[in-house]
Amino acid sequence: MSSHPFADTPEPPYVAVIFTSVRTPGDNGYAVMSASLDALAREQPGFLGVESAREGVGITVSYWTDQAAAQGWKRVAAHLVAQRRGRDVWYEDYRVRVATVEREYGRDTSGLDAG
């Protein structure tokens, strides 16, 4: 994670991949795999940024220029995970949701009150 926790995304539309997971107990090579995935994501065409937190449940949202870029990343990630030990070793359960971001606002753009 960078010191700036927010992905520096452009004007919408762009694509968000919301990955929600519950880990299995123990590391089992997860930390190394996770760092590899993170480094690999940043090299992918169409990568815009990533935000991540774990507190019981883990939520990682990666942002992509378009659906094709998000699909490309999915193939690369699946390949890496399969090469290593496989997702069942690391994740008790997970969900992946692919979404098109239509609006974005923050504290400096009138925030929760804005349309």
Add this chain to the structure above:
Amino acid sequence: MSSHPFADTPEPPYVAVIFTSVRTPGDNGYAVMSASLDALAREQPGFLGVESAREGVGITVSYWTDQAAAQGWKRVAAHLVAQRRGRDVWYEDYRVRVATVEREYGRDTSGLDAG
């Protein structure tokens, strides 16, 4: 948060509101406000579920039947936050992204390998 950390969302499409934040130091009434917000969200028309984690950055993704429901929630949340002490007291910075979920898959639906 429920013991089951994943939102029980239906077949897409539906709407995800991705709220990413960095807290200010200290509680300042945040815990009470946050619990109120959570309880209030669950009563809103069109609420589907919520997933949340904080680890440096906080990520809360709430899910809604449609854009109108997400907009309705935004107005209710803004009102509650304004009634209490205001978002600048609790958040150093934040981003809100409103997105339409087009695809969802999990471990039991062939996961990272699926289209």
